[in-house]
Amino acid sequence: MSDVADALRSSLDGPWAEVRELARRQIEPGRFGPPETDLSTEDYRARVLDQLLDLASLGFAGLGLSTDQGSADQGASVTAFEMLGHGDLSLFVKAGVQWGLFGGAVAALGTERHHERYLEPIAEARLLGCFAMTETGRGSDVQSLRTTITHDPATDELVVHTPDPSARKDYIGNAARDGRMAAVFGQLVTADGTGHGVHCVLVPVRDDAGRALPGVSIGDCGGKAGLPGVDNGRFTFDQVRVPRDNLLDRYGAIDAEGTYSSPIESDGRRFFTMLSTLVRGRITVGAAAGSATRNALTLATIYGLHRRQFAGPDGQDVVLLDYRVHQRKLLPALARSYALMYAQNDLTRTMHEVLRAGDDADERDRRRLETRAAALKVAATSHASTTIQTCREACGGAGYLSFNRLGKLRADTDVFTTFEGDNTVLLQLVGKSLLTSYASQFEDLNAVQTVATVARQAGAALLERTISGSLVQRLLTGAPGRDADDALGDRGGQLALLTDREEHVLETLAARLRRAERDDPRQAWQTFDAAGEHVLEAARAHTDRILLEAFAAAIDECPPGEAHDLLDLVADLFACSTVEAHRAWYLEHGRLSPEQAKRLTGRVDDLLAQVRPHAQTLVDAFAIPREWLASDLLDPLSSTEVEASVQGAVSGQGVVTTG
Amino acid sequence: MSDVADALRSSLDGPWAEVRELARRQIEPGRFGPPETDLSTEDYRARVLDQLLDLASLGFAGLGLSTDQGSADQGASVTAFEMLGHGDLSLFVKAGVQWGLFGGAVAALGTERHHERYLEPIAEARLLGCFAMTETGRGSDVQSLRTTITHDPATDELVVHTPDPSARKDYIGNAARDGRMAAVFGQLVTADGTGHGVHCVLVPVRDDAGRALPGVSIGDCGGKAGLPGVDNGRFTFDQVRVPRDNLLDRYGAIDAEGTYSSPIESDGRRFFTMLSTLVRGRITVGAAAGSATRNALTLATIYGLHRRQFAGPDGQDVVLLDYRVHQRKLLPALARSYALMYAQNDLTRTMHEVLRAGDDADERDRRRLETRAAALKVAATSHASTTIQTCREACGGAGYLSFNRLGKLRADTDVFTTFEGDNTVLLQLVGKSLLTSYASQFEDLNAVQTVATVARQAGAALLERTISGSLVQRLLTGAPGRDADDALGDRGGQLALLTDREEHVLETLAARLRRAERDDPRQAWQTFDAAGEHVLEAARAHTDRILLEAFAAAIDECPPGEAHDLLDLVADLFACSTVEAHRAWYLEHGRLSPEQAKRLTGRVDDLLAQVRPHAQTLVDAFAIPREWLASDLLDPLSSTEVEASVQGAVSGQGVVTTG
DSSP: OOHHHHHHHHHHHGGGHHHHHHHHHHOOHHHHSOOSSOOOHHHHHHHHHHHHHHHHHTTGGGGTOOSSGGGSOHHHHHHHHHHHTTSOHHHHHHHIIIIIIIHHHHHHHOOHHHIIIIIHHHHTTSSOEEEEOOBSSOSSOGGGOOOEEEEETTTTEEEEEOOSGGGSEEEETTTTTTOSEEEEEEEEEOTTSOEEEEEEEEEEOBOTTSOBOTTEEEEEOOOBSSOTTSOOEEEEESSEEEEGGGBOOSSOEEOTTOOEEOSSOOHHHHHHHHHHTTHHHHHHHHHHHHHHHHHHHHHHHHHHHHOEEEEOTTSSEEEGGGSHHHHHHHHHHHHHHHHHHHHHHHHHHHHHHHHHHGGGSOHHHHHHHHHHHHHHHHHHHHHHHHHHHHHHHHTGGGGGBGGGSHHHHHHHHHGGGTSSSOHHHHHHHHHHHHHHHHHTTSSOGGGHHHHHHHHHHTTOOOSOOSSOHHHHHHHHTTOOOSOHHHHTTSHHHHHHHHHHHHHHHHHHHHHHHHHHHTSOHHHHHHHHHHTHHHHHHHHHHHHHHHHHHHHHHHHHHSOSSHHHHHHHHHHHHHHHHHHHHTHHHHHHTTSSOHHHHHHHHHHHHHHHHHHGGGHHHHHHTTOOOGGGGOOGGGOTTTHHHHHHHHHTTOOOOOSOOOO | OOHHHHHHHHHHHGGGHHHHHHHHHHOOHHHHSOOSSOOOHHHHHHHHHHHHHHHHHTTGGGGTOOSSGGGSOHHHHHHHHHHHTTSOHHHHHHHIIIIIIIHHHHHHHOOHHHIIIIIHHHHTTSSOEEEEOOBSSOSSOGGGOOOEEEEETTTTEEEEEOOSGGGSEEEETTTTTTOSEEEEEEEEEOTTSOEEEEEEEEEEOBOTTSOBOTTEEEEEOOOBSSOTTSOOEEEEESSEEEEGGGBOOSSOEEOTTOOEEOSSOOHHHHHHHHHHTTHHHHHHHHHHHHHHHHHHHHHHHHHHHHOEEEEOTTSSEEEGGGSHHHHHHHHHHHHHHHHHHHHHHHHHHHHHHHHHHGGGSOHHHHHHHHHHHHHHHHHHHHHHHHHHHHHHHHTHHHHHBGGGSHHHHHHHHHGGGTSSSOHHHHHHHHHHHHHHHHHTTSSOGGGHHHHHHHHHHTTOOOSOOSSOHHHHHHHHTTOOOSOHHHHTTSHHHHHHHHHHHHHHHHHHHHHHHHHHHTSOHHHHHHHHHHTHHHHHHHHHHHHHHHHHHHHHHHHHHSOSSHHHHHHHHHHHHHHHHHHHHTHHHHHHTTSSOHHHHHHHHHHHHHHHHHHGGGHHHHHHTTOOOGGGGOOGGGOTTTHHHHHHHHHTTOOOOOSOOOO
């Protein structure tokens, strides 16, 4: 690795660099990577379980699960999961279910007795568990789950029940084969028939021999489009009884008399507080999506630097990455991956601080964390889907072969866009949250637009920044004014352009929805529904802005030198290609003139030409050990050996003869 | 099926409706559909071979392969392949290799003796063959293949040889397991050392028992991201000798004296003529991509009509397709699928006529056919990738389960964007071809812009229309002028908007490249390379225009009534959402004002609301037999049964006990 690549690596590795280095040494591909041959579903699941147990022996889960939650190193835990995302994603998901979701629910929603009894066996994978939230009929709408958890004072037990087929727990990882216990979410009901909203209870589902326990029906989701090593399954509960103690009762408890109590009065607020403690899972998915994308970009970029096709002007075949259209495919995606990695590092640090503060955490900080976690989960997973797909296509037929990994990366990450929160639903959540915090600055929603206009004219910031105010000030001071040509060449100007889009989209959205306030419920619903794309657009504009902020902050922290300059260039490419992608908006709103929009394309082309010579350095900086990426794409000649070893296995099963 | 749906079906079924009806009756899913359980690679390949043989017994291949090529019903053949695209795509590709590519090469490039000897055994699948064109080092650049076919006058044999590892034949369907013979493309060399360019020769590769023949090394490409039933493999030839007679010599022959002759003098022109006879394969891939996309849209639309999530204003959970953001995901894609199906029908008819004319076909017609085949292959396959992906995500976790087919559809069609011509390379081909035919209207390329401007002011058509002049005239006459608001509400106005984009993109491209004419080769290459996106844009604009033309022509042929009116509405949605997707261009070029661009979004929203009630009818009209689509997505309650049957199979492999 060159010095520049090494300096970039150091910048990208972020606050938990030592966890990344440890993982680079410990996560041997033979031990934790994907299998080299096709496996049956059963063999694949067995292999991934073995890997999980192996990982447990390395103390992997200890980082995030600690009886004393305040002392758990959540940042290190997420970073470790992120590194696992470079390996077999089946293992990442299996581990995420066991330690992140199941263990995380016990840690965050349980109390001392649960922690003492369960966290150690969970961390050591002696107790394998499931996170049984989603139902066949309810995925995104968790608040309306139909599974019931009813207290029976006669025996002081909780009765867990599936009232109808749509309430069956579905798609549950670890359920079809290995889980012994499930953290089951359902409506808690006390003996007087009062419902207290969604709570979580621990339900043993299998005996020691692995047989389903009485009253528990277990189904298998069967094959999936990806993640073959994860045993997703289904639970149906027929009046299953567990001790009252099994209720994870940090936010809602039932005493020996059968009386319910909670530190949070409102069912709704309690529900969202409970969900917010589970934010780590969502952050982890975004992080792993980033790792998988960097795997793919590394493979496709190196292939594009080797592979030649069609003779150039000098008669020699041209390297793919010397074609402008090929640069267009890979390099803006690479720049966005840089921005995402910096934003993810920053998110991990923020999460670490908020979770460490525990109940002392500021309510606003917690809400901001959730919004950013949702925004970056969407950004990272949708970027993964499109970029890995682009990488596959950029490698042609070679990209389609299993041995070259891109197909598997694509298939395994595919569900990331809809699990741990469907991306569309999450974007709506981000949009609504921005709107709320935006509107809360004004007494009267009707005044939103006026005040916003005045505030902007006065140069006041309406949006919360994700980076230090002094850096924002430094960037914006001296940034060129509203002329887009100049602005695009300057970090502060770029930031102003992205901020302007976010602010204006939010402003007009607020104004549009203001009208709905006065309407009857049906019309209000229709107004909001019709504004659906507008809400998504606000969330996307917000995401682009915080990505650039994170990139700018990282550059600010990078020591002067070649690496710093190269990051500057990549950030320019990110900013300009982002504005280019949304140039219809800038044109519609008079922020770019038609001539400026056309020149912008030329500017992006220039940046591509400048970034092109650094392509190898930029992927080297991801510092993914080569043995993790074993693939012919890295070395076009290596496939010859594969052929020789396979050839002997060819056996004709002739039913036909040559004519 | 409702009367309206039936009338739509009749319109969509097109010129070879009876072939579609026959397929709907004959292609039983149990016999020709995908397997219901996971199969090993070997079992999957065996199953697909059995299906191929079964298909042969139905006389499937007889339609397209006939000793008398003039009498072969190529349109029926392509339509039959298109219907096969609704089933298991592994079988479609296996059949495409056997009959379309291998059989097609023998039919189109061979002469009487080849036809008599081979076409019948190929059609009956008694002789299984491969189409060995692509090499490890050369995919898109076929003209530079390195395999050599050298005539040895001493024995009057041809010596087929792989000179280096990059010349290995790669990704070849039917090669790894079943093929007995290969149509091998390589550089033909006569004894005097003269090269005559790429030709095709028949090479036996396995003996009756299925063992590789001497000098032939066969490799296995192993697992792939999709198409598991296709045995892709590799060939390396070590001085393999075949009789001179094995040369497919319609376009280039060697006589007993070893003298080469060809009806086409130029190596380049001969090469492109040979390739052009193989156009059917590319058309077939686009057709099957359309079928797979319609499968996915049918599944996702029906799911969206059943599935409910989150309570609406009346307290009842809202059907997904009642959300505007969900309509945005599916309905514009559905409208484009209609446009594509009409354009594909038209392409199939044109191909049928050109191939039937054989050597008498007009050279310009042949070239136009190639351009349209390339444009629609790209349009259909990229639409398949993005739309099937959207459908998967629109079905959430359910969409990820193998049983629900979307993942498999996505994975199987994935390679369609890069095989039978990489989409980027094909778009470049389309762009260059448009440029050539455009420029050929002028003596002097320098005059392009002036003449174009004059011609357009005079209302003259610069572009070749794909539909009858009288229909174009009728549509454009009475179309509103240049005001985009009015234009968008009128078919003629919509056509004018799409035509305007194509013309202007081509004009400016021609002007841009004109400068390169005067430069030295390196600068010319750079100018062309830098215009890469511009060339792709021209090809895409062209495609959008011919899609709308095909849609308009189909509506014109549909009898007045509800179906006709519904098609009108769907065409409006296609046209408006297409302009909306490219509104940056229309804004940049002053064709839409910012206000008009914003109103356009409202117009698309209105159309979505109008199309929404007809969603079921629109997918019913695809008339895909329900049993071909067996999936829980069609009936949310059916998965309960799956669970029951699976449950007994759950076996714990307990290594852990509950804590």
